[in-house]
Each structure stands twice: as structure tokens, then as C-alpha cells.
Amino acid sequence: MMPDLTTLQSFESAARHGSFTRAAVELNLTQSAVSRQIKELEGQLGVLLFERVRQRAILSDAGKRLLPEARRLLHQTEEMMMRAAAGADATATLSVATLPTFGSRWLTPRLPSFLSANPGAILDISSRSEPFDFEQESFDLAIHYGQPIWARATCTFLCGEVVVPVASPRLLRAMPAFEPVELAGKPLLHLATRPRLWPKWFETSGIDAAPSYRGNRFDQLSMIIEASVAAMGFALLPLYLIEEELNSGVLQIVFDRPMPTENSYYVVTPDGKREHALGLSFTDWLLSQVSSREPT
Numbered sequence: 396m397m398p399d400l401t402t403l404q405s406f407e408s409a410a411r412h413g414s415f416t417r418a419a420v421e422l423n424l425t426q427s428a429v430s431r432q433i434k435e436l437e438g439q440l441g442v443l444l445f446e447r448v449r450q451r452a453i454l455s456d457a458g459k460r461l462l463p464e465a466r467r468l469l470h471q472t473e474e475m476m477m478r479a480a481a482g483a484d485a486t487a488t489l490s491v492a493t494l495p496t497f498g499s500r501w502l503t504p505r506l507p508s509f510l511s512a513n514p515g516a517i518l519d520i521s522s523r524s525e526p527f528d529f530e531q532e533s534f535d536l537a538i539h540y541g542q543p544i545w546a547r548a549t550c551t552f553l554c555g556e557v558v559v560p561v562a563s564p565r566l567l568r569a570m571p572a573f574e575p576v577e578l579a580g581k582p583l584l585h586l587a588t589r590p591r592l593w594p595k596w597f598e599t600s601g602i603d604a605a606p607s608y609r610g611n612r613f614d615q616l617s618m619i620i621e622a623s624v625a626a627m628g629f630a631l632l633p634l635y636l637i638e639e640e641l642n643s644g645v646l647q648i649v650f651d652r653p654m655p656t657e658n659s660y661y662v663v664t665p666d667g668k669r670e671h672a673l674g675l676s677f678t679d680w681l682l683s684q685v686s687s688r689e690p691t
Contacts (some may be wrong), residue, residue, distance in 0.1 A: 396439070400472060403465045405432040406444065410462050413451050423563035433610060471533075476604055487673040490519040492537040496616040497660070498522055500636050502538070509680045529665035535674045537663040538681075549669065550661040554685040558592065558631045558656060560649045562642075566626040567647065575650050576602045582618050583610040592631050592656075600652050620646075 409429060420428045428552035437444050444458035452460065484600045493502055498520060510516060523537065525546055543550035560578065570581055575597075583593055587606070610628055613619045616636060623630040624645050632646075634653070640646035662678050664671075 398436075398439075398465075399432075399467070400469065402432045402436045403428045403469055406436055406458075407462065407465050407469060409433060409445070409452050410454050410458060412454065415452055417656050444650075474533075487513075487515070488517045489520065489671075489673045489677055490521070490534045491677070492521050492523040492527070492534045492539060494533070494540055495522040495524060496620075496636060497538060497540070499617060500620075500639075506682055509677065513673065513676060517562045529667075533673050534665070535668050536677060539661045539663045541658045541661075543659075543661050545661075545663045548663045548665045549654070550663050551682075553660040553662050553681060554635075555659045556635075556656045558596070558633050559639065559651075559653050560596065560629055561623055561628045561632055561646045563624055563626040563651050564647055565646060566629070567649070569626070571690065572649055575600050575652060578629055579607055579647070583607055584622050584628040584630040585610050585612045586616060586619060586631075587612045587614040589656075596631055596652070596654050599654050600650075 404422060405424070408421050409415050412418050412421070415429045415433070416426045418424075419429045422429065431614075432443060440457070442457040443455050444461065445452040446455050447453075476685075503520070506518065506520075510518070516687075521534070523532075526539065526541075527537075528546070529537075529548060537545075538553070539545060539550065540556075543552070560575075572578055572581065579597065579602070586592060590608065597607065611622065613622060616632065619630050620632060620637060620640065622628065623632065624640060629649060631654070633656075634641075637646055641647055641648070662681055664674060664678070668674055
């Protein structure tokens with residue numbers, strides 16, 4: 396019952412195009428070759444994968460169930476080949492899953508120092524916003540924001556998080572705020588995955604303000620940073636993600652009222668890769684990057 400990948404390619408292409416003829420053009424095969432491969436797959440599985448309706452190939456219920464699994468297998472196979480090719484001349488390789496904004500704004504600018512200390516190493520960095528199953532996705536490490544809970548893995552504390560209210564100088568000139576309570580009536584930017592961040596900040600600051608949920612919402616911190624720079628509103632942002640903006644002056648801290656968040660960042664190591672040499676080096680390096688950077 397091992398699938399033939401070429402046959403799965405024909406099945407996936409025909410399902411996407413709704414046509415054996417178009418699949419044949421895409422795969423540089425004849426229409427009869429695609430039809431034969433799919434018939435062989437149907438015979439192997441004992442189910443009908445397509446219904447032929449007016450010269451179109453329509454997925455059957457069985458075909459609809461198979462399609463996402465076939466795509467996942469084809470994608471994993473291609474990923475395997477890409478990683479093997481990328482690391483052909485490497486002394487060691489490491490695949491890391493990281494939160495999108497953390498990866499682009501904090502991790503990536505620091506990676507040259509790790510690579511210079513580990514010549515010949517190859518990194519494969521991918522973004523993941525939510526925890527995943529290490530048995531389904533072949534990563535050596537993950538960087539996780541939340542609580543130290545991950546199935547079949549060990550979480551190592553990396554750092555806490557401190558958010559501060561910031562705005563662009565242009566917005567502050569147009570809408571000056573002299574007291575923290577004044578922010579309650581100004582345009583606020585909200586992170587969709589943390590809707591209570593602003594109400595919590597008002598509460599922590601001892602400000603009796605109505606819950607502030609009004610305003611534009613974004614599902615990524617990177618988008619809120621850009622919206623803040625564009626003077627769309629006031630934002631609560633982690634200090635470590637806006638170092639460049641604060642240094643250049645395109646964002647300013649509005650009030651010196653930092654607030655630690657309830658969750659933290661962790662390096663997650665799957666149970667089967669605790670002795671991965673490059674993974675251990677990478678974890679030590681990550682810890683060294685934050686050890687001397689206490690929140691201020």
C-alpha cells in the first residue's frame with residue numbers, strides 16, 4: 396500500500412485543475428498517461444476518486460478526503476529533498492520554527508553571530524504562530540510564546556516580555572497625551588490574539604477607564620508596528636521588537652508605564668532531539684542573547 400509519488404502528483408494536479416488534460420500539460424505527460432495513473436491509484440485503494448461529468452473530472456467524496464493528505468505528503472517529500480540539497484555541503488543542519496514577528500525582527504538580525512561561531516552550519520527557519528506536533532513536522536527546535544506546555548517536548552525559559560505604550564511623533568503632535576488616562580479616548584491599535592492587552596494596561600496603571608476594545612485590529616505584531624509608524628494609533632508593543640524604531644525616533648514611548656505580560660518565550664526541544672548537538676549550541680546561543688538584556 397505504499398503510494399507512488401508520481402501517481403499522487405497526477406491525482407493532485409487533476410484535482411486542482413478539474414481536468415486530466417490540463418494535468419497532463421502541467422506534468423508534461425499525455426492525457427492517457429494521467430488517466431492510467433489515476434485508474435491504478437483507484438484500483439490500489441478500491442475507491443472511485445473522480446466522477447467524469449461533461450468532460451470535467453469532479454472529485455468524489457473519497458477523492459476529497461484523500462486530496463489534503465496527498466498534498467501534505469507531496470509537500471513533505473519536496474521539503475525533504477530541499478533540505479537535503481541545501482545541507483549537502485554543511486557540517487550540520489538545524490531546522491527551527493519561530494513566531495513570525497519574533498523571527499523577522501529579533502532573531503534574524505542576530506543570526507550572523509551564530510553562523511560565524513558555527514562555520515559550515517545550515518539553518519532552516521520557518522514561521523509558525525501556534526504549537527504543532529513535532530511528529531508531523533520535522534523541526535529540531537521551536538520558539539514558543541505562552542506557557543511552558545508542549546506535548547512530547549521540553550520548554551526552556553528564554554525571556555519574559557514587557558510592553559510599553561508607543562506612538563509616532565506625527566500622531567503625538569496631532570493628538571498629544573499629557574496623562575495616561577487620556578489614551579482611553581484616543582485611537583488604539585489592538586492585537587487580535589491578545590484582545591485584553593489595553594484594558595490590562597489601564598488596570599495595571601491604576602487607571603479607572605472603560606474597557607478599551609474599540610479601534611483597528613491586526614493579527615500580527617509586525618502589522619501593528621507598521622500601523623504605529625504610519626500614525627494610525629497608539630499601540631502596546633514589546634520593547635525587544637521595536638528597538639530599531641525607538642533608536643531611530645520613528646516611534647516614541649508615550650508614558651513610562653511598562654507592563655510585563657502573563658506569558659513568556661521558551662525554546663522548545665522535542666523529546667527525540669534533546670541531544671542534537673547543533674540544537675544545544677543554538678539554545679545556548681539564544682540564552683546568551685537575552686541574558687544581559689533585562690527589561691527596563
